[in-house]
Amino acid sequence: MSPPNLAVDFAGIRLKNPLVAASGTFGYGVEYEGILDLSKLGGLVSKGLYMTPRDGNPTPRLAETPSGLLNAIGLQGVGVRAFARDVLPRLARHDTAVFVNVCGDSVEEYAEVAAALEDAPGVAGLEINISCPNVKKGGLAFGNDPAMTHAVVAAVRKVTKRPLIPKLSPNVSDIATFARACADAGADGLSCVNTLLGMAIDVESRRPKLAFGTGGLSGPAIRPVAVRMTWQVARAVKLPIFGIGGISSAADALEFLIAGATAVQIGTANFVDPGVYDRILAGLSDYLVRHGLGDVREVVGTLQMPERA
Amino acid sequence: MPTNRDVLLVERQALGGPYFVLSFGHPQVAREGRAGQFVMIKAGLSAEPPLRRPFSILAVDPERERFSLFVKAIGPGTRALCALEPGQPAQCLGPLGRPFTAPADDEEPLLVAGGYGIAPFLLMSRELRARGATARVFYGGRTAAELQLREPFAEAGVPLELATDDGSLGFHGRVTGALEAHLDRGGDGRRPRLYACGPDPMLHAVARLAQRRGLRAEVSLDPWMGCGVGTCLGCVVKIQAPEQERWKYRCACTEGPVFDAAHVLWPGEERSAAAEAGR
Numbered sequence: 389m390s391p392p393n394l395a396v397d398f399a400g401i402r403l404k405n406p407l408v409a410a411s412g413t414f415g416y417g418v419e420y421e422g423i424l425d426l427s428k429l430g431g432l433v434s435k436g437l438y439m440t441p442r443d444g445n446p447t448p449r450l451a452e453t454p455s456g457l458l459n460a461i462g463l464q465g466v467g468v469r470a471f472a473r474d475v476l477p478r479l480a481r482h483d484t485a486v487f488v489n490v491c492g493d494s495v496e497e498y499a500e501v502a503a504a505l506e507d508a509p510g511v512a513g514l515e516i517n518i519s520c521p522n523v524k525k526g527g528l529a530f531g532n533d534p535a536m537t538h539a540v541v542a543a544v545r546k547v548t549k550r551p552l553i554p555k556l557s558p559n560v561s562d563i564a565t566f567a568r569a570c571a572d573a574g575a576d577g578l579s580c581v582n583t584l585l586g587m588a589i590d591v592e593s594r595r596p597k598l599a600f601g602t603g604g605l606s607g608p609a610i611r612p613v614a615v616r617m618t619w620q621v622a623r624a625v626k627l628p629i630f631g632i633g634g635i636s637s638a639a640d641a642l643e644f645l646i647a648g649a650t651a652v653q654i655g656t657a658n659f660v661d662p663g664v665y666d667r668i669l670a671g672l673s674d675y676l677v678r679h680g681l682g683d684v685r686e687v688v689g690t691l692q693m694p695e696r697a
Numbered sequence: 698m699p700t701n702r703d704v705l706l707v708e709r710q711a712l713g714g715p716y717f718v719l720s721f722g723h724p725q726v727a728r729e730g731r732a733g734q735f736v737m738i739k740a741g742l743s744a745e746p747p748l749r750r751p752f753s754i755l756a757v758d759p760e761r762e763r764f765s766l767f768v769k770a771i772g773p774g775t776r777a778l779c780a781l782e783p784g785q786p787a788q789c790l791g792p793l794g795r796p797f798t799a800p801a802d803d804e805e806p807l808l809v810a811g812g813y814g815i816a817p818f819l820l821m822s823r824e825l826r827a828r829g830a831t832a833r834v835f836y837g838g839r840t841a842a843e844l845q846l847r848e849p850f851a852e853a854g855v856p857l858e859l860a861t862d863d864g865s866l867g868f869h870g871r872v873t874g875a876l877e878a879h880l881d882r883g884g885d886g887r888r889p890r891l892y893a894c895g896p897d898p899m900l901h902a903v904a905r906l907a908q909r910r911g912l913r914a915e916v917s918l919d920p921w922m923g924c925g926v927g928t929c930l931g932c933v934v935k936i937q938a939p940e941q942e943r944w945k946y947r948c949a950c951t952e953g954p955v956f957d958a959a960h961v962l963w964p965g966e967e968r969s970a971a972a973e974a975g976r
């Protein structure tokens with residue numbers, strides 16, 4: 389029997405497999421050259437980019453929590469122009485889909501960043517980061533208000549023909565509303581989800597463990613929340629979804645696919661084990677063979693939901 | 698090139714108290730590891746704590762494809778590592794980071810360590826020896842019990858100057874005091890070149906001393922690290938080279954952990970630097 393097909397189509401973008409490295413956990417991709425074969429990834433998402441370089445937040449920026457990681461990096465980055473000039477040509481050497489995580493302090497800046505990439509070769513799609521909890525301006529303010537979400541996505545839509553993938557915030561009570569706002573504004577896919585707003589306190593000093601005070605929680609601790617939200621978003625809109633949150637094994641990835649995600653992104657697990665892609669790909673193939681399936685797409689959205697009393 | 702592998706513990710040596718020397722099989726670290734570089738490592742496949750931990754490379758054995766670490770067990774990650782039995786697995790990425798730079802022939806290499814900061818200096822002593830130079834190592838701690846890594850230096854014939862805060866062993870006082878005493882005696886006559894690894898206040902003291910005496914110094918910083926390869930941006934430190942108008946956050950994992958002491962913006966000194974920039 390031939391090995392099962394792992395390739396998927398995501399908003400018109402062919403991914404050779406459904407595993408994509410999540411924004412902010414894979415640098416600009418080039419950091420992993422030589423450590424792992426980037427061509428093995430279905431794709432990768434760049435660290436969040438603004439028009440200009442950013443310092444990010446003061447340190448400490450990371451704190452470990454049970455089965456999780458709390459971060460307040462604050463979108464330190466080189467800016468979109470340096471990325472397009474210095475990084476994209478290097479990434480072109482690898483056979484993988486490159487997504488750019490687009491940030492902004494204002495609706496206009498999101499559109500400006502997207503426009504700056506319009507002629508850059510080697511960009512498969514734009515992920516619109518309306519959900520970063522670690523910046524004072526922008527970020528969550530856009531992702532927590534359906535009208536603002538719509539405004540950002542619509543503004544970017546006007547300046548680009550590239551596939552647009554807004555990244556949803558889990559820090560809302562009804563994520564389906566936000567998914568619909570994105571779809572109405574012309575989104576081609578959705579990333580589900582960014583980090584959960586959290587806090588950890590050093591009891592000896594009675595100070596927050598992060599210099600920013602609060603941070604975004606990621607890792608296995610958030611997986612059940614992210615799976616639930618993926619399921620809700622899949623029911624609300626027809627768009628392809630990147631399931632994101634605490635994935636570190638094939639079974640974790642399958643939870644999201646079964647809940648309705650077309651592909652998944654892997655974040656914190658990159659830090660824990662750069663070999664995570666090999667393990668998950670092998671596990672996915674095993675699963676498909678074991679279930680007599682020839683194609684990973686046959687798993688998507690196959691949740692057997694019991695009737696609720 | 699940093700290489701990620703599942704490795705096995707091949708030997709564990711319990712020194713006094715919470716101190717252990719752990720040896721693992723890893724051909725790339727064994728061949729390529731240089732003094733000041735580190736590995737990111739985690740015991741077994743346990744879920745907790747989630748992240749790997751950084752440790753300086755203590756020694757390498759290219760023939761047997763092994764390297765070793767000097768680990769102080771202080772929390773969940775280090776305790777899990779020190780509880781490994783020979784034959785048990787760990788996950789390891791390395792060698793990582795920028796090593797110490799070699800001294801010139803007319804420089805006297807003075808290696809200054811606090812606590813587990815001694816780790817990179819065994820390898821450094823051996824590297825210097827291979828180039829025909831002898832290192833002088835200053836090794837400080839609060840008490841004699843903290844100075845557990847002495848034998849390998851004696852075996853290697855490297856002079857070790859000990860210092861304890863309580864006077865229980867060696868020089869009574871800070872390790873920088875022992876260093877200053879040596880400098881005041883005129884050292885070995887060559888231009889002193891300082892290399893330091895240990896707690897931040899000690900590194901800061903070495904940096905001030907170097908500035909005061911006009912000496913070159915390199916420090917190995919140990920901020921909290923998430924990934925070891927420059928992607929999480931958790932371990933950034935404020936660095937300002939003389940030609941730069943303003944500091945920049947640099948990843949200690951990829952652009953360090955070894956930095957020129959004069960380029961580090963130490964906590965408490967930031968205000969004056971900022972004020973200077975504002976003038």
Ligand SMILES: Cc1cc2nc3c(=O)[nH]c(=O)nc-3n(C[C@H](O)[C@H](O)[C@H](O)COP(=O)(O)OP(=O)(O)OC[C@H]3O[C@@H](n4cnc5c(N)ncnc54)[C@H](O)[C@@H]3O)c2cc1C
Pocket residue numbers: 735746749750751752753754766767768769770771772773774775776813814816817918919920921922923954
């Ligand atoms: C480049 C570098 C080289 C190092 N070399 C050595 C060495 O040779 N021998 C040795 O014993 N230790 C070394 N350390 C320190 C070692 O990494 C920490 O002691 C270890 O991570 C603590 O983990 P834990 O789970 O046991 O304790 P935790 O309970 O996690 O932490 C205990 C203390 O260590 C600090 N810490 C925790 N995690 C990290 C981390 N990932 N990076 C830095 N600090 C951390 C915490 O802030 C806390 O103050 C080095 C650190 C760095 C950055």
Ligand SMILES: Cc1cc2nc3c(=O)[nH]c(=O)nc-3n(C[C@H](O)[C@H](O)[C@H](O)COP(=O)(O)O)c2cc1C
Pocket residue numbers: 410411412413435436457459461463489517520555581582583605606607608610632633634635653654655656657929
């Ligand atoms: C250190 C760190 C930095 C991150 N930076 C970004 C970012 O720049 N843009 C973004 O959209 N998401 C960012 N994220 C969120 C991740 O892309 C991902 O949505 C989240 O971590 C959940 O996935 P995980 O549990 O697999 O890590 C970051 C996460 C971490 C841990």
